[in-house]
Amino acid sequence: MGNVTGFMEYERVEEGYQPVPQRVKNYHEFVIGLREEEAKVQTARCMDCGTPFCNSGCPVNNIIPDFNDLVYRADWARAFAVLDSTNNFPEFTGRICPAPCEAACTLNFNDDPVGIKSIERAIADRAWALHLVGPRPAAKKTGKRVAVIGSGPAGLAAAQQLARVGHDVTVFEKNDAIGGLLRYGIPDFKLEKMHIDRRVEQMKAEGVVFRTGVLVGELEDGVSVTDWSTERISAEQVKAEFDAVLLAGGAERSRDLPVPGRNLAGVHFAMEFLPQQNKINGGGKVDNQIRADGKHVVVIGGGDTGSDCVGTSNRHGAKSVTQFELMPMPPEYENKPLVWPYWPTKLRTSSSHEEGCEREFAIATKEFIGDGPDGKSGRVKALKAVHVEWQGGQMVEVPGTEQVIDADLVLLAMGFVSPIAGVLNAFGVERDARGNARATTDLIGGYATGVDKVFAAGDMRRGQSLVVWAIREGRQAARAVDEYLMGSSKLPR
Template sequence: MGKITGFLDYPRLGETSEAPAQRRKHWREFIRHLGDADASTQAARCMDCGIPFCHNGCPVNNLIPDFNELVHQQDWRRALEVLHSTNNFPEFTGRICPAPCESACTLNINSEAVGIKSIEHKIIDKGWEEGWVTAQPAARPSGKSVAVVGSGPAGLAAAQQLARAGHAVTVFEKSDRIGGLLRYGIPDFKLDKMLIDRRVEQLRGEGVQFRTGVFVGDAGAGSAYDKVETIAPEQLKQDFDAVVIAGGAETPRDLPVPGRELNGVHFAMDFLPQQNKVVAGDRLDRQILATAKNVVVIGGGDTGSDCVGTSNRHGAASVTQFELLPQPPLQENKPLVWPYWPIRLRTSSSHEEGCQRDWAVATKCFNDDGAGNVCSLTAVRLEWKDGRMAEIAGSEFEVPAGLVLLAMGFVSPLQHVLDAFGVEKDARGNARAGTDDYRTSVDRVFAAGDMRRGQSLVVWAIREGRQCARAVDEYLMGGSLLPR
């Protein structure tokens, strides 16, 4: 390492951000990447630890000590090459990944981890600024064609890798814009959609074709996609040499309690994509708005946090977030959990903007205002008894709520898509396919990302898209030079 004692000499420096009171007024990104000198200093904190556990902590197995050393030397172009060798879209992960690599950092045992995510963010942003990120078309066509269903991170990663192997790739997306849940699900203040657009242009330069507004399978009457063009899976199998299904986990977990049918009780993913569309310039007839309402978000994960940030920007009267599980500790027991992902209290940027958080709470019912609208909810406090959560007698309470957002995670991909392909499913309703070859039970059909593993992180989707692309390439060509 260039600075052997860097981890002793330099404290961790985080990225700066706009003040909460100011960023609540707009939908733009508000976190600023490190400057060149600061990034170089932070990279110098990377230890010569012998066994870089950060490699294993990172789902795409980024070569973290390697690009840290190059950043320390300010050899930015080589650092970008090293980063891109394992990660197709570091501008996505550098913004929205929870950074399990930092939890696995050796320095994290008894100090503050290396700021790996902020360094990654800096490398890729500098790469775009300098014009180093360009299309890399294949030297020669393979003569094979592949259909990719879904344009989220798994689909885009698979498409790019397959195109670079020389295959003719067409990506099918049911929505009106490319990006999947990156586009419609993650707020613009966390991920500017320009980042997706410029990657799409890069992929087009590499020969990838995109078809939007196309649903593969039967959308079903009354669904959000029953008016778009449909293509039967059999048609794809006839037109292409292989098919990759790489859609997201879009079946939300419901809360079947009395009053669920009231106006004002919505899934988070009915609420969040609408705001993405409005920011993109679309006009919506009936947008779900939190303006001047008491908002209750049920679910303490990232999607719930996104609902908090969006509601505050709408101008909600109040925002309360409930979590079923007990409040986690402020600090994990590092010797006990390192290098694994720890359970500890995490406060997101959206929480900093204003939110009342409450733990170990279960919703009993939603209450009617007399006109079919939700006006409040009744909840009860919970405690652990004999290894199970149990209600605390006499702890019921009522919270005013003009808008309730259900953000309790996702149970599986859309079942009618998998049913249309006729693939075998696992016990959780995902496409059954192994990580050795990513093949489903249907010949020439492969599955990756949420479609195969269920709800997960963007970084896991990129990993699976890359590995699936290699498996498809091996199937089509008898071997592959693509990395896993």
């Protein structure tokens, strides 16, 4: 490494944030990336530890010590080449990945980990600024046609890999723009959509064809699309026109909360609320947008989607924002000797929480109360909740903790349970016990469903997961498809 004692000499350098009063007035990214000298100091902390657990902690197996060393030496071109060899979209993961690599960092055992995520973002952003990112079209075409259903990170990664080895790839997206949940789920203040747009242009130059507003199969009840100028194509037509099909849609069925008052106006899934604001930010129009202006907002669900609802509600100008989490509050600091190098359970406070949010843990919602005369009709005005605790593996209410909380807008952000069954049913794909497409990740025959020439990857196969896992699955599925079409593959797995 460039500085073998750097981990003893330097402290972790955090990326900066714009002040809260400034950033909540718009939907732009507000993270201030590392300057070149800060990145050099951060990479100097990498220990050259011999067994880099960060590599295995990263789902795409980024070669982290190597690009750290290259950044330390200010060799940004080679640093990007190393990063690009394992990750198609480091500008995405450098912004929205929770960084399991940092949890696995050897230095994290008894100190603050190397800021790997911030370094990854610095490399990606500098690569674009230095025009190091460009199309890499295949030198020779194979004559094989591949359909990719879904344009989230799994579909995009697979499509890019397949196009680069010469296949004619068409990506089908049911919404009006490419990106899946990157486009219509993750708020712009975490990931501005120009990052997606320039990757789409790169992939077009590599030969990928994008068809938006096209629904393959049938739409399942309870799953929204952002633009209903949608063309329908049957699964039979796709299978007839293409030599292979990769199902790479998301796990889009939201987990519901079937308590009294669920059907009151003003109770919405997070994925009704978030896509609308993203669409407006992109210049689109939404009739009767769900707004949080001047309202008491309650977000039910303590994960990233709930945090995104908090940040968006604050930008709308909510009167108050409260976030519920069913599980007890985790410890502020993990027991590192017990959990390292695995992803720890600990209290995580997001930038959205810091913008203004009351957080309640170990609390369950019992009922939504309407403003109608019977409290069971009209718009939601409050909810009844109670604190809970776990006894013998069972959740029980804590006596005397029942309370009524003002709630003019309730956002359900409790995760996603399965992909769109209509797509899987249309292709005749068998599902596992959780409703996901049944396909293994075996070295031979991996990602293949039980239907001839139909493959599945990403959240549609593994269930709700991280963007970085979607990229990994897209890359691996691309290799599996290439092997199926050509008998062998030079694509990395």
